[in-house]
Amino acid sequence: MRRDRRLEIITDTIERLIPGAVPSRITVRVAEDMPRGENTWTGSADGLAVKVFTALFGRPRTADDRSPLARAEDAKRGRDLIGELEALTTGHVDLTTAPWYPLQPGDLVHVHYEQTGELPTFGETYIVGDASGGLLSMQLLAHSLPADYEPSLVETVTGWFGSEASDDPIYDAWFEGGPQRLTVVRHGRAVHNGGAQ
Structure with a gap:
């Protein structure tokens, strides 16, 4: 499954050439008129998007x-400086070129955590606020740890990505948790749904 937002934008643009069409039923036909007929290429919207993306940016990355940060650390352990820089640069570009970026006051950011050891699967929801001076806060609003979870541990495992004042409060959650664990809701609509990708 591909996650590159640039590829998604190209695919969406091609699919929207026919308003209201079902994306899985769209085919693209490119024809060259020749004296004795046509020379054609036919494929899916996704296939054309991959060809355009590859011409512009190189082969699309596969899902990871x-x-x-984890990709960068793995590359660092393997003494792959280029891989480390690519992981960090790609993470930054993916975040800062997202159509919903930057966060706005009133946005909700949900972080999903998988079960690890004795810690159960749970989620946290943060609300973004105006911290004045062009800065934003990201305050823990709720978590879904079980009600009987040890209270002294709740404070230890929740609220890690909260921020009193930051120019980019989602940055740590994006790099440390990963975009696939985040959902961003703006005006009641999910503008980034990492879990659905």
Whole structure:
């Protein structure tokens, strides 16, 4: 499954050439008129998008469920400086070129955590606020740890991505947790749904 937002934009643009069409039923036909007939290429919207993307940016990356920081750390352990820089740069570009970026006051950011050891699967929801001076806050609004979870541990495992004042409060969650674990809701609509990708 591809996660590159640039490829998604190209695919969406091609699919929207026919308003209201079902994306899985769209085919693209490119024809060259020749004296004795046509020379054609026919394919899916996704196939054309991959060809355009490859011409512009190189082959699309395949899905990687690790966070940008985890990918960079793996490359660093392997003494792959280029891979480390690519993981960090790609993570930054993916975030800062997202159509919903930057966060706005009133946005909700949900972080999903998989079960690890004795810690159950749970989620946290943060609300973004105006911290004045062009800065934003990201305050823990709620978490879904079980009600009987040990209260002294709740404070230890929740609120890691909260921020009193930051120019980019989602940055740590994006790099450490990973975009695939985040959902951003703006005006009641999911503008980034990492879990659905």
